Amino acid sequence: MQRAYTVNKYGLINGGLYSVPANRLEHLSRNPNISYISQDRPLASLLNNTAPAVNANIAWSQGWDGTGIGVAVIDSGVSNDKDFQVSGKSTSRISYSQAFYGGSKTYDEYGHGTHVAGIVAGSGANSTGSQYIYTFKGIAPNANLINLRALDQNGSGTDGTVISAIQEAIQLKSMYNIRVINLSLSLSLSAARSLRATNSIPFAKPSRRPGKRESWLSSRQEIQDAITRRAQTATPPLPPRATILTSSPWVQ
16 A cells, blocks of 8 residues: 655745655645645756846945855756865865755756856856956855755756755855855745745845746745735635645656
């Protein structure tokens, strides 16, 4: 007989990741203490922002370069690179690394996470010199990076891996002065709920664009509104209590 079991718990959103037989989901949905049930959906990496697009040079001219600030990058990992070193030294500005995707490697095997980290905090050292026609410098070129790898070597992850990384970023906030969480990913409502709990840490994410999934959420208010609409339109209306993500080979 197939049984349900706990895969992971997410205290941040009062929910968890469970493996549940499909024939038990309808019964589970009638539990008044459960507000939302979602499959542990796959996620993909997306990003189209660059420093010139946000006029980062204006901040640089005022001396704002991210010094002393920690930015948590939740993506496919960040590989150590000259662009992520302290200026004039070999010391890395990647202050912390941890993997959540099921493997143990924290460096980038896909390329997207390092690309994103470069846009966030690349110093431009690798593209500076007479042989280059353009210096690719990040928005906060002296910020420290907290590398939380949630995507595998194919650039894929799930709601669960991202939520785990978000929880860790919040736990590490004081230790590394994390002031921003960067998510250049598509998000489902379940993952967005965990962002709702990050009231003390702003997050950076691409804005909603035409033709993209409805799960694109670009502000905390938009996340709050989406969760509220979901609760109010359910039949019967759902209380804002527990969230359950399901991960099961029996759920189609």
